[in-house]
Amino acid sequence: MFNRLCIIGVGLIGGSIARAARSRGLAASIVGYGREQERQNLETAKRLGVIDEYFLDIVPALEGTDAVVVAVPVGAVESVFALLKPYWSNACVYSDVGSTKSNVIAAAERVFGVVPVNLVPAHPIAGAENSGVEAALPDLFLRRRLIITPLEHTEPAALNKIQIFWERIGSLVSVMSAEHHDAVLAATSHLPHLLAFALVDMLGRQDEQCEIFKYAAGGFRDFTRIASSDPTMWRDICTANKDQLIPLLHQLKTELDKIEQLLADNDGRRLFETFSYAKNARQRFLDQLEN
Ligand SMILES: NC(=O)c1ccc[n+]([C@@H]2O[C@H](COP(=O)([O-])OP(=O)(O)OC[C@H]3O[C@@H](n4cnc5c(N)ncnc54)[C@H](O)[C@@H]3O)[C@@H](O)[C@H]2O)c1
Numbered sequence: 001m002f003n004r005l006c007i008i009g010v011g012l013i014g015g016s017i018a019r020a021a022r023s024r025g026l027a028a029s030i031v032g033y034g035r036e037q038e039r040q041n042l043e044t045a046k047r048l049g050v051i052d053e054y055f056l057d058i059v060p061a062l063e064g065t066d067a068v069v070v071a072v073p074v075g076a077v078e079s080v081f082a083l084l085k086p087y088w089s090n091a092c093v094y095s096d097v098g099s100t101k102s103n104v105i106a107a108a109e110r111v112f113g114v115v116p117v118n119l120v121p122a123h124p125i126a127g128a129e130n131s132g133v134e135a136a137l138p139d140l141f142l143r144r145r146l147i148i149t150p151l152e153h154t155e156p157a158a159l160n161k162i163q164i165f166w167e168r169i170g171s172l173v174s175v176m177s178a179e180h181h182d183a184v185l186a187a188t189s190h191l192p193h194l195l196a197f198a199l200v201d202m203l204g205r206q207d208e209q210c211e212i213f214k215y216a217a218g219g220f221r222d223f224t225r226i227a228s229s230d231p232t233m234w235r236d237i238c239t240a241n242k243d244q245l246i247p248l249l250h251q252l253k254t255e256l257d258k259i260e261q262l263l264a265d266n267d268g269r270r271l272f273e274t275f276s277y278a279k280n281a282r283q284r285f286l287d288q289l290e291n
């Protein structure tokens with residue numbers, strides 16, 4: 001499908017895209033770009049066969065490239081756009097995988113003035129708490145959702161190419177506005193991560209005195225898995241999407257206050273109702289996941 005795919009940021013997601021593209025024959029060659037500080041990770045990516053070659057200089061990285069995927073933390077996307085700008089090519093299609101979309105679009109506007117017609121913002125809704133190319137998997141995106149958030153002026157041919165690329169990888173592609181994407185993902189991805197980090201931050205400090213982790217088991221492990229995620233990535237996501245996150249935090253505080261009051265009032269009936277509603281709502285989510 002592509003002659004040469006260039007991945008900028010060959011970590012968990014960039015590496016998984018490379019592996020997925022290779023296993024499905026979607027690119028004749030796959031190269032990675034990174035800075036000097038990424039050399040060791042890129043060396044590992046090459047040794048593992050995730051990429052064919054890597055470059056610490058953007059010019060040779062882009063030579064003969066007809067598809068570029070930017071897979072760096074969302075706070076670093078603007079500097080990557082600035083790096084790409086002098087070599088921007090109409091013969092190439094560009095995309096990203098950032099977990100927030102409005103800020104990626106705003107970064108492109110700051111760098112280019114107008115978002116280039118062949119830059120197609122996208123986000124695979126699949127991942128893990130692990131980072132780096134060693135964690136990359138060829139089937140990470142299989143039967144997982146992928147959201148594209150085009151602009152009105154995005155070139156249909158470029159949008160189509162990115163959509164087909166992800167469909168061939170096995171993703172279920174949806175198209176929506178960046179604003180809608182950011183509102184939805186704030187609720188189902190960003191807020192849960194923030195909560196997990198907050199809980200473990202609070203309990204970790206208590207554990208230093210009381211060894212509470214020693215007696216923690218499955219419930220704690222399940223709830224807090226995502227607190228093992230990369231702090232840089234999540235700092236960038238939470239700050240980029242704070243306008244959506246802050247109102248949700250207010251709602252959550254209200255919910256916690258309600259539960260506190262139910263406990264203080266010994267109101268077992270309403271506590272049961274709250275837990276039952278949540279259990280049923282989660283079942284709805286699980287059913288959707290299966291279908
Ligand atoms: N981890 C997930 O579950 C997940 C899921 C979907 C989307 N995303 C998004 O994908 C992107 C990458 O996340 P990841 O989990 O693969 O992270 P990662 O840390 O595994 O990989 C990111 C890579 O980018 C490199 N990098 C950082 N700044 C760079 C720069 N300026 N130039 C070149 N390389 C640079 C890092 O060294 C690292 O190798 C993020 O924007 C994230 O929001 C993550």
Ligand SMILES: O=C(O)C(=O)C[C@]1(C(=O)O)C=C[C@@H](O)C=C1
Nearest residue numbers: 099124125126127128129189226
């Ligand atoms: O499963 C995980 O560990 C994830 O964090 C994946 C997850 C999420 O579901 O929230 C995290 C961020 C991404 O932007 C998309 C997916």
